[in-house]
Amino acid sequence: MKRIMILCLGLMLVIMACGPTLKVSSDxxxxxxxxxxxxxxxxxxxxxxxxxxxxxxxxxxxxxxNAKGYTQVNDTSSADLLVNANTIAKEGQSVTANTDYFGYGGFYRPYYWGGGMGMASSNTTFNVDKYIDGSLIIDVVDRAKRELLWEGIGNSQIDGPVKDPDTAIPKAVAKVMSSLPAR
Structure with missing residues (x-):
């Protein structure tokens, strides 16, 4: 559990890497x-x-x-919109299996053609890979109605820290918020 918490602290550094592994969706x-x-x-x-x-x-x-034409206010009770960014991290695993056939011939694999009984064999190897799946969720809510207007989600597998988070995080947030309608 301690390992997960340490990885979660570095979660945004990895999620924010605006590479091909950042999957973005919005509604x-x-x-x-x-x-x-x-x-x-x-x-x-x-x-x-x-x-x-x-x-x-x-x-x-x-x-x-600001780039989309909205003006920031510090008082949440007077703003038209409330914007919230949250992060989520969960542990996942993927399992792959690879089977090698020995003794089977050419185009007829996995069927046995020719030879005697017991000449064919197989070996199956299972690989279990554990990873951390991290998400950045940005919500835009109508403050007066308490109604969700827009949501953007960036999702990535975490495998290590980013070298320059001051550049990577703004790029990733821009990618997640690209579909937010301008004013």
């Missing part, structure tokens, strides 16, 4: 006109990441919201 309420919203506030939830990475994510979210 939007198509019945809402985002031009009616002007202001937003960051609503900080709880996540299993360090304060440094939480600050990097928050600053990247602020930059993306």
């Amino acid at each position: 939007v309420n198509k019945n809402v006109s985002f031009s009616n919203y002007k202001t937003y506030a960051i609503y900080t939830g709880k996540g299993m990441i360090s304060q440094l990475n939480r600050d990097r994510i928050t600053n990247a979210v602020i930059a993306q919201m």
Whole structure:
């Protein structure tokens, strides 16, 4: 469990690597006109990441919201939108099996053609790989109605830290928030 917590602290460093392994999906309420919203506030939830990475994510979210024409306010009770970024990490495993056939001939594999009984054999090898699956979830909520308007999710397998998180995190947040409608 301690190992998982240590890996979770480094979760965002790996998820934020804007490489081909970052899978992004999003969903939007198509019945809402985002031009009616002007202001937003960051609503900080709880996540299993360090304060440094939480600050990097928050600053990247602020930059993306500002680039889309929204204005940040510090008071969550006066903002039109609340924006929240959370992280999730879970342990997973994949199992693969590889079977080698010995004694079978050419095109007829795995069938035995010719020879006597007991001349064919096989060997199956099983490999179990454990990994950490991490997700960054960004929600945009109508503050007055308490209604989810947009959600973006970035998902990646974690296998090691990123060399430059100050560059990687903003790129990944931009990729996750790319489908958020502008004002």
